Amino acid sequence: MSGGGDVAVVGVGIHAFGRHDGVTGLEMGAIAARRALADAGITWQDIDFAAGGSDAAGNADTSVSMLGLTGVPFINVKNGCATGGTALTTAHAMLVSGAAEVALVVGFDKHPRGAFNPLPEEWGIGSWYGETGLMLTTQFFALKIQRYMAEYGISDSTLAKVASKAFANGARNENAWRRTPLSEAEILGARMVNHPLTQYMFCSPGEGAVALVLARGSRVRELARVPVYLRSVAFRTRRFGSFEVFSPSIPIESAPSATSEAAAVAFEEAGIGPGDVDVAQIQDTESGAEVMHLAETGLCEHGEQESLIQSGATELGGRLPINTDGGCLACGEPIGASGLRQVHEVVLQLRGEAGERQVPKECRVGFTQVYGAPGVSACTVLTV
Amino acid sequence: MTETRQRLMIDPEVIGGTAQAPRLIGSVCARCATVTFPRQRSCPRCTSEDVHPRELATRGELWSWTIQCFPPKAPPYLPGGVEEFEPYGVGYIELPGEVRVEARLTESDPERLRIGMPMELTLVPVPGAPDKLTFAFEPVPEAER
Ligand SMILES: [Zn+2]
Secondary structure, eight states: SSSSSGGGEEEEEEEEEEOOTTHHHHHHHHHHHHHHHHHHOGGGOOOEEEEEEEESSGGGGGGGHHOOOOOOOOOOOOOOGHHHHHHHHHHHHHHHSSSOEEEEEEEEEOOOOOOOOOOOOTOOOOOHHHHHHHHOOOHHHHHHHHHHHHHTTTOHHHHHHHHHHHHHTTTTTTSSSOOOOOOOOHHHHHHHEETTEGGGGGOBEEEEEEEEEEEOOOOOOOOHHOOEEEEEEEEEEOOOOOSSSSSSSSSOOOOOHHHHHHHHHHHHHHHHOOGGOOOEEOOOOHHHHHHHHHTTTTTOTTTTTTHHHHHTTTSSSSSOOOOOHHHHHHBBHHHHHHHHHHHHHHHHHHHHGGGGGGOOSOOOEEEEEEETTTEEEEEEEOOO | HHHHHHHBOOTTTTTESSSSSSEEEEEEEEOOEEEEEEEEEEEETTTOOOOOEOOOOOOEEEEEEEEEOOOTTTSSHHHHHHHOOOEEEEEEEEEEETTTEEEESSSOOOGEEEETTTEEEEEEETTTTTEEEEEEEEEEEGGEE
C-alpha cells in the first residue's frame, strides 16, 4: 500500500449546476469551497495546501482573494476534462507524502451558451476538415457508439434507458440542472442529432462548482463525522490506437483506452476489485459513453451492458447504481467541476447522506471515472 | 492539367491523383509500416521520422457511420454550406491493411448504410464552395461487389 488508505475526504461542498446569470465561475468556486470547509468544520486558515481550476472560467487561485489571503500554496490546474482529477491527484500526493495535512481541491466552470466551437487549426488539422463538415464532437460520439453497438449487441432502447435513468436521478437531486423525468419513448422519439443519438442522449456545457476537503492521519478522525477514504486516484492519457475525437483517421490496431488503464491502476492500488463496487459515477457525456465506460472500467464485461441496463441493475435500487446524481446528462458539464462532482456524489452515498436519491442498499465501496478530450481519464476508489 | 486539378481540390496535400481518379495521400512509416492519414512528419506509433507519402487504397469497408442531422457551425464549416444544409452521412472506412479514414458519405439514408458494406473513394463538391472538390466515399454498386 502506498499509504493512500490514510487519506480521506472530510468535507464536501457544491454550487448547484445549471445556468446562473450574475454569478461568476470564480464566485461559484468560492461558494463551493466555503461549503466544503463548513462541512469539515474548519476554516480556510486551516488549509495547508490547495489545488484546483476551471477550463474556461479563470484561475482558481484568484478565488483566494475571495476566501482570504493566508499564503497557502495553491496549484492552478487547467487540464481539460481531467482538471478536477488532476487537482485531486496532486492533493492526494501532497497528503500521502506528508507535505500537507489538510488540503482543499476545487473545480468550477461557466461555459457560455453554445460553447465548444473548436477550429481544426487548434487541433493540428487542416482547414479542409472543418470545411468538409467533420469537425463535430457529436459525430465522434455517434461513430464510436454505432460501432460499439454493432460489435457488442447494444440496442437503441439501452441508450434511451441510460438517459431516462439520468433524468429520473436528476429529478431527485436539488443540485442537478435537468430535473424533469423523460420516458424511454420520449428520448427515442426526440430530434435525431447524429444517428443513433437523439437530443436527450447528450449532455450540454453548463455551470457549477464542487470543492472537497481532504485530510490525512490523525486529522481525519478529528475532522470527519464519517471519513470516506480515498483509497486511490489514477490518471492516464491515451496511447496509439485509441479512438478519440477529431481523428481524420484511426489505426486498425487498437489499444486499451485511457479509461481502461486508469481504472485498472486505481483498483490495483486500492486493493479492491471492480466486483466490490457498490456505487459508481462514470463519464456520461452522452448515453453511449456510459455504456462503453461501464465495460472499460471493468464494472462489467463488454456486451454485458445490454442485460445489465435492461434489467435495471444500474438504477438507484439496482445491484450497481450508476450516476446516482443524474451524471453529466442531468447535471450538465462544467468541465472543471465535473470530475469532482462524481467524488462529491460518492461521498454522500457512502455517508448515507444522499437524501431522496440515497441508494437503498448498504454502500461501502464507491468508484468514479472522468474522461475527456483528447483522451484523458482519471479514476478514484473510495471506501467507508 | 495539374494546375486545374489543384484549383479544384479542397487541399492538394490531402487529395492527389486526378479528378477522374482521385487518391488520398497518407504516409507510411519505414520503420514500423504504420499508415497515417493525412500525411504526418513523424510516426505516431514508433516516433520515427523516416516517414514517406503514400497513396491510399481507394476501396474499403464501412467501419462505422452516422448521419449529420444539423448544420455544423461556420466557421469551421463554410457559411454557404449552412444555408443550403441537407443532412449528410459520415463514416470511417477501413482501407484493408492500411488505416480507417474518416469521410463524408454520398449516402445519407440511414436505411441504406450498413457496417461492413464495400465503399469506394469519390469526389463531391464542397458544400458552400461548389468550385472546390472534397473527398467522400460511396457504396460500391451491387453489381461490382
Ligand atoms: Zn513507425
